[in-house]
């Protein structure tokens with residue numbers, strides 16, 4: 001093949017666009033048969049779990065919806081890195097209103113589609129953990145309770161990343177964030193705080209709730225496709241490591257995600273109408289240290305006193321017992 | 329068809345005639361009867377092709393409307409007071425996105441102290457959010473303005489608030505001419521959005537915009553309102569030709585030809601003002617009034633030409649810009665730039681305090697005698713205010729102001745001077 005001068009950067013930006021290469025030189029991700037609903041050229045950090053999770057989730061949803069999909073997005077990293085004006089990475093009709101209202105905006109879109117009798121078009125709402133478990137929680141709960149025909153996807157990177165890594169109600173105990181610094185007698189995020197949104201979603205008795213992880217992309221896609229086959233309010237909570245906020249290597253994103261699952265800290269399960277219907281057993285259980293030590297946000301736990309690590313191990317063990325994750 | 333109905337029902341009938349496709353409902357006095365009536369119409373099947381959604385907050389009410397409007401549905405909601413503030417972020421957002429949502433405000437005071445009665449503090453708090461703000465003087469106008477509002481909103485792709493005085497209008501029974509559905513259909517064509525979430529032509533709506541273009545986007549919002557200055561009277565004219573009555577417009581002058589004193593106000597209080605003008609005219613006073621029907625955009629030119637020959641302007645405000653005066657006066661003064669004339673701001677009717685003809689007449693006579701201040705508070709009980717000021721001077725822990733004042737009045741019933 002003759003050498004071809006390649007322009008890696010889009011005009012006026014510093015974005016590498018894989019699709020700008022000759023077709024034969026493109027990576028798998030740039031394969032033109034993929035929907036790539038969240039296309040290359042966005043501004044996510046290297047190794048961003050949220051970008052990966054969103055691309056797989058939305059592509060799976062597109063497949064299930066036969067490419068008839070509209071998304072409402074909360075403010076947050078995903079929104080900011082995907083739509084730097086005047087560019088957009090979204091190949092689907094997409095809308096951002098404000099931080100807290102993605103679920104309501106999606107309800108409105110679904111209502112409009114219903115009156116317009118466009119029953120083939122499906123609606124997704126998506127946001128980060130802050131936009132979902134904290135500020136957007138009232139709108140989300142309302143959407144659940146009314147059983148509006150929306151699939152809500154939360155990309156959980158366990159803090160407010162877009163504003164510089166502050167604690168959210170999804171931040172795990174012990175984690176250092178900008179607002180739970182690793183100082184004082186109890187460094188990091190206090191134990192005994194936080195909420196479990198998948199369980200709260202289940203308490204609304206909605207048709208479908210699932211947790212998923214970028215560590216298991218086939219499972220993630222299958223869950224999204226299953227959710228798309230159901231009408232009414234659905235919720236998928238996807239675990240997405242954030243190298244910048246967690247202080248992990250961009251090349252370790254998948255590893256960190258896998259260890260979260262295998263330690264029992266992030267159980268993978270499905271629930272229908274409030275009842276758990278499936279879980280993914282842990283094949284090779286790992287101690288939480290394996291997971292924690294890859295992330296600088298937990299570095300302060302590795303001093304002389306290892307009580308906090310023991311407490312985190314207890315959380316993992318309780319999860320394994322509670323969700324029945326032990327392989328039988 | 330003529331009907332003897334409550335203001336809220338009139339508004340609901342007007343909205344229903346516009347064939348809204350998505351209605352979001354959340355209760356707050358004094359707006360609630362409007363969405364209740366619409367809900368009944370949808371449930372009975374009288375209002376077809378409409379999704380009626382019981383949301384969990386006003387923030388959700390407007391957010392659902394935003395999504396519905398962006399997906400191409402004609403969307404409506406209503407609120408008041410605390411509810412409007414609760415949705416404030418979405419109010420700005422709807423305007424920024426250029427979504428032609430129509431929202432009724434059943435104007436009511438804002439707490440603390442919590443108060444359910446009428447004034448304009450709520451809509452005034454969001455006057456600069458980018459919505460067009462129309463103020464109804466009567467219930468007939470309240471109904472008519474909604475039909476015009478959808479026309480205007482969709483022509484410009486800009487949201488419109490129709491402000492209707494809480495209780496005074498929303499809960500008053502009046503004789504209303506309810507327009508014929510066919511005529512409304514002819515006046516208001518189906519919604520054809522300028523931007524829409526469409527799988528066959530995907531767009532991203534609501535992207536982040538930096539310093540390189542934000543000013544331009546904001547200017548274009550302002551430009552819509554400048555265009556509204558032409559469209560509002562044009563739509564009102566067309567409405568009057570079609571329905572046989574004048575409703576809305578930018579300003580409504582009353583007996584101002586040779587007036588030395590002109591009273592300016594928004595909304596229903598103009599009725600009382602006109603009665604007082606008539607009475608004083610009979611007694612030989614050169615007085616008239618000017619109702620501002622469109623507060624956003626503010627009709628600077630029209631206000632100026634109505635007011636410029638007067639000797640003094642008295643602006644009656646149902647909203648207090650704490651620390652300054654009144655927002656309506658700001659617009660009026662701006663319209664009179666360069667003209668030397670006495671201008672008085674009168675804060676009146678806050679929290680539902682009745683604005684009586686007698687008080688207004690005394691006020692206008694005082695204005696004629698040049699005894700009015702720049703800023704005045706109509707029927708303010710100075711004795712009670714001074715008691716509280718003294719109390720606060722005496723003890724640091726003087727307690728909650730509102731409760732102290734009620735204690736010294738010795739009654740919880742509202743007093744009409």
Ligand SMILES: Cc1ncc(C[n+]2csc(CCOP(=O)(O)OP(=O)(O)O)c2C)c(N)n1
Nearest residue numbers: 076077099128129130131159160161162163
């Ligand atoms: C009402 C409001 N409050 C605060 C913000 C600031 N803000 C924007 S994005 C963001 C963080 C988002 O965190 P999360 O939802 O977890 O998404 P992430 O960026 O982590 O993916 C915050 C706090 C805002 N835009 N609006």
Ligand code: SF4
Nearest residue numbers: 044045048077242244
């Ligand atoms: S800060 Fe984290 S979530 Fe945001 S783009 Fe970077 S890696 Fe992704």
Ligand SMILES: [Mg+2]
Nearest residue numbers: 128129159161
């Ligand atoms: Mg987050």
